[in-house]
Amino acid sequence: MKILMVVAQTGFRDEEYFIPKEILAQAGFSVATASFKKGPCQSKFGKNILADLSIVDLDIKNFTAVVFVGGSGLIEHTQDKNLIALARQFFQAGKLTSAICIAPEVLAYAGLLKGKQATCTPCARDTLEKYGAILSNTAVAIDGKIITANGPLSAAEFGQELVRALHNEN
Secondary structure, eight states, X not given: OEEEEEOOSEEEOHHHHHHHHHHHHHTTOEEEEEESSSEEEEETTSOEEEESEETTSOOGGGOSEEEEOOSGGGGGGTTOHHHHHHHHHHHHTXXXXXXXXXXXXXXXXXXXXTXXXXXXXXXXXXXXXXXXXXXXXXXXXXXXXXXXEOSGGGHHHHHHHHHHHHHHTO
């Protein structure tokens, strides 16, 4: 199974990308990274990675799940039409759709959290509530095919829950 991780071109949160990615890889999943454009991306703490794909040029049929990674670089993009469309495509295809930190806002703007248990960073709670999410005070919230987490301190638990959910699909 191949998992898609989506990061901002700059300012994605290191722990929210590297920790779940490692947990997924150790569990035997193939992980691809996408951003607004293919090529170099830089984390909040200056680590450089390469996005394998552009979010507009990928085919969701190639992936089992999507993980939207948070961080300060995503704040101004949570209403990006391409991110919202990508979240909707994964969810409507019945695929695991997940987000951590500020990234659950993308799911909220996509209309995926109405009536769903969700968590996020404190600064995103008002947005999630406005779009109908049932806010959870847990580090990780799971509601069907949607998994959300509240930030970098929950990155390991988030990764473990992703693996558990993906194994339960088989």
